[in-house]
Amino acid sequence: xxxxxxxxxxxxxxxxxxxxxxxxxxxxxxxxxxxxxxxxxxxxxxxxxxxxxxxxxxxxxxxxxxxxxxxxxxxxxxxxxxxxxxxxxxxxxxxxxxxxxxxxxxxxxxxxxxxxxxxxxxxxxxxxxxxxxxxxxx
Amino acid sequence: xxxxxxxxxxxxxxxxxxxxxxxxxxxxxxxxxxxxxxxxxxxxxxxxxxxxxxxxxxxxxxxxxxxxxxxxxxxxxxxxxxxxxxxxxxxxxxxxxxxxxxxxxxxxxxxxxxxxxxxxxxxxxxxxxxxxxxxxxx
Amino acid sequence: xxxxxxxxxxxxxxxxxxxxxxxxxxxxxxxxxxxxxxxxxxxxxxxxxxxxxxxxxxxxxxxxxxxxxxxxxxxxxxxxxxxxxxxxxxxxxxxxxxxxxxxxxxxxxxxxxxxxxxxxxxxxxxxxxxxxxxxxxx
Amino acid sequence: xxxxxxxxxxxxxxxxxxxxxxxxxxxxxxxxxxxxxxxxxxxxxxxxxxxxxxxxxxxxxxxxxxxxxxxxxxxxxxxxxxxxxxxxxxxxxxxxxxxxxxxxxxxxxxxxxxxxxxxxxxxxxxxxxxxxxxxxxx
Numbered sequence: 112x113x114x115x116x117x118x119x120x121x122x123x124x125x126x127x128x129x130x131x132x133x134x135x136x137x138x139x140x141x142x143x144x145x146x147x148x149x150x151x152x153x154x155x156x157x158x159x160x161x162x163x164x165x166x167x168x169x170x171x172x173x174x175x176x177x178x179x180x181x182x183x184x185x186x187x188x189x190x191x192x193x194x195x196x197x198x199x200x201x202x203x204x205x206x207x208x209x210x211x212x213x214x215x216x217x218x219x220x221x222x223x224x225x226x227x228x229x230x231x232x233x234x235x236x237x238x239x240x241x242x243x244x245x246x247x248x249x
Numbered sequence: 250x251x252x253x254x255x256x257x258x259x260x261x262x263x264x265x266x267x268x269x270x271x272x273x274x275x276x277x278x279x280x281x282x283x284x285x286x287x288x289x290x291x292x293x294x295x296x297x298x299x300x301x302x303x304x305x306x307x308x309x310x311x312x313x314x315x316x317x318x319x320x321x322x323x324x325x326x327x328x329x330x331x332x333x334x335x336x337x338x339x340x341x342x343x344x345x346x347x348x349x350x351x352x353x354x355x356x357x358x359x360x361x362x363x364x365x366x367x368x369x370x371x372x373x374x375x376x377x378x379x380x381x382x383x384x385x386x387x
Numbered sequence: 388x389x390x391x392x393x394x395x396x397x398x399x400x401x402x403x404x405x406x407x408x409x410x411x412x413x414x415x416x417x418x419x420x421x422x423x424x425x426x427x428x429x430x431x432x433x434x435x436x437x438x439x440x441x442x443x444x445x446x447x448x449x450x451x452x453x454x455x456x457x458x459x460x461x462x463x464x465x466x467x468x469x470x471x472x473x474x475x476x477x478x479x480x481x482x483x484x485x486x487x488x489x490x491x492x493x494x495x496x497x498x499x500x501x502x503x504x505x506x507x508x509x510x511x512x513x514x515x516x517x518x519x520x521x522x523x524x525x
Numbered sequence: 526x527x528x529x530x531x532x533x534x535x536x537x538x539x540x541x542x543x544x545x546x547x548x549x550x551x552x553x554x555x556x557x558x559x560x561x562x563x564x565x566x567x568x569x570x571x572x573x574x575x576x577x578x579x580x581x582x583x584x585x586x587x588x589x590x591x592x593x594x595x596x597x598x599x600x601x602x603x604x605x606x607x608x609x610x611x612x613x614x615x616x617x618x619x620x621x622x623x624x625x626x627x628x629x630x631x632x633x634x635x636x637x638x639x640x641x642x643x644x645x646x647x648x649x650x651x652x653x654x655x656x657x658x659x660x661x662x663x
Contacts, residue, residue: 414551445547445550452585453587
């Protein structure tokens, strides 16, 4: 029923602000990555272990909508879902909101290929796609 | 004839790599920003001066296609063009290639609103849009 | 008895690694800052509020000893203490260890001036030094 | 006569600022690294090649004195010298000044061990120490 979903909380670090007084735009991609890391851990396939098994998930595409301001020390909630994108790719959708008032900060997605340690494209292994599909049923 | 265009060269810093041995995905947004900075300087409206005049250009959207690998110390060329996006927004398109062999590394765009120092949306001032249009004619 | 102390846990982000397969050296200063932020919150003077009251604590010195390797997704404990440094400065000492095996990752300190919103040096306000001294008694 | 020395210029990126309106403190370590990279290239031993030969130079210590303000788009000069530190270590000293008015921004040093690809300490290879000594004579 519905996509698997994982939520984490994080606070905006001082070093993630810029002189506009809000967070620097590139940081959203760091937060997307924090979301993916915890999503995969929750799904039972920690990314650190995946790389040790020789499966890497480099980005092929990223899209971000900047939806609202957020400042140093604001607590954010990063909610991540995953789904297959065609036969050989995986897509993560991410929503970032303020923890205290649910207002949107940013949302978007990243699309990932699967490659081996030499950077050669591979099909996502079944232990990964099975886990993602199992989760879908959950 | 054609859009105004600005190219800069930069080398991938060690701190911009990750454990995959290539550049970390979020760094592309930093490089897009380096491209915008030099584009605006070349166009005669340095962004630092724009902010002093009270005009800020926060991102409302960003899109990145990751097109090829690049490593520490590789020299890259970042080519930036700008165009109006509707009446109130500005769009920068960016292509990043290897300096020595022209192969693509990444491309994409960012779309920017214009706001004042309080974060209130404003129409992009005419000294900005005129400069961009003049450049278009050049 | 003893210095006030605050501990936080954080996981090494993928974007904080470099091609050596460990964390990039500059990230330690980001983690020191995370430690200071939570130390000051625990001490009752959240840094975000300090800046709103017009007190800024820019760094005047930083020192880092790199003591051991740590990798992507490793959980770290950042322990922070604070003390006055002469009459006008504040010093934070930080130890970073692995959460699971207590082995050292890095340690060091940062020394901070107090300045107002215009960057002018000021004496650290008594509500700050009192809080730090009170904590010392605790 | 005197230590070998290498100078590079760089501009402060927008993403390197923080909400205080100056550069974020951790960025200095990134700039130190840019200085080392160009120092080693000028000395004839590009660091990318060193790593391919199996020699890595991880930091064991870093020290930074923050000496003056600098802002987005300011052009900086990063001047780097190198010297042996005992038998097994290498030290880089770095000064960062404003390009237009020579006023100091930051200075400090980093001390590096030499390790192999597995992270085992090694003596710095003679092709490295010879190059550094030769430079010293130049």
